[in-house]
Amino acid sequence: VIWMTQSPSLLSASTGDRVTISCRMSQGISSYLAWYQQKPGKAPELLIYAASTLQSGVPSRFSGSGSGTDFTLTISCLQSEDFATYYCQQYYSFPRTFGQGTKVEIK
Amino acid sequence: EVQLVESGGGLVKPGGSLRLSCAASGFTFSSYSMNWVRQAPGKGLEWVSSISSSSSYIYYADSVKGRFTISRDNAKNSLYLQMNSLRAEDTAVYYCARGGAARNHAFDIWGQGTMVTVSS
Numbered sequence: 170v171i172w173m174t175q176s177p178s179l180l181s182a183s184t185g186d187r188v189t190i191s192c193r194m195s196q197g198i199s200s201y202l203a204w205y206q207q208k209p210g211k212a213p214e215l216l217i218y219a220a221s222t223l224q225s226g227v228p229s230r231f232s233g234s235g236s237g238t239d240f241t242l243t244i245s246c247l248q249s250e251d252f253a254t255y256y257c258q259q260y261y262s263f264p265r266t267f268g269q270g271t272k273v274e275i276k
Numbered sequence: 277e278v279q280l281v282e283s284g285g286g287l288v289k290p291g292g293s294l295r296l297s298c299a300a301s302g303f304t305f306s307s308y309s310m311n312w313v314r315q316a317p318g319k320g321l322e323w324v325s326s327i328s329s330s331s332s333y334i335y336y337a338d339s340v341k342g343r344f345t346i347s348r349d350n351a352k353n354s355l356y357l358q359m360n361s362l363r364a365e366d367t368a369v370y371y372c373a374r375g376g377a378a379r380n381h382a383f384d385i386w387g388q389g390t391m392v393t394v395s396s
Contacts (some may be wrong), residue, residue: 203382
């Protein structure tokens with residue numbers, strides 16, 4: 170099993186801030202990492218796959234980086250619609266695993 | 277429009293059974309692997325099971341292995357999750373999610389979810 174440590178679990182920020190979320194793997198997964206955004210009462214939505222490839226329709230203020238065991242999601246200029254919970258997920262091996270989630274709240 | 281619609285959730289007693297369905301539309305269902313992911317109230321996402329496009333490869337989380345069965349009917353563009361011996365800890369929103377043609381693929385399309393409550 171590949172264990173994932175996502176941090177922080179809670180992030181307080183203001184509109185316009187640059188925020189980063191980290192995801193660390195217990196073993197290397199090459200670039201088989203995705204980031205999802207979930208808003209309350211809604212299904213998750215894919216933001217980034219292959220660690221750094223933006224899903225179609227996702228704003229360019231979202232970016233992803235990393236490979237191997239350490240990955241980062243960056244939102245360059247936080248907008249009001251970005252306040253949500255973010256999850257990383259590895260799809261390198263089974264069982265697929267998700268990070269614990271990072272809630273981005275209004276400061 | 278590419279869409280996944282789950283159904284079949286509800287209230288069931290511990291030890292009971294339930295069958296979830298996921299109807300796909302707007303894409304060639306038979307070309308994609310499919311997945312079930314659940315989310316307990318107030319908790320994070322938990323992968324449950326995956327099935328390859330032709331049903332040749334099937335995987336389960338340890339927490340459901342031996343109790344849940346994933347299947348698909350490509351002629352009906354449908355994915356299923358048969359859940360037996362249900363426990364309180366299976367209470368969650370269950371999402372179906374599309375994978376890809378390749379073995380390793382992110383989940384790019386999600387349904388709206390169906391709620392399963394296991395309680396006496």
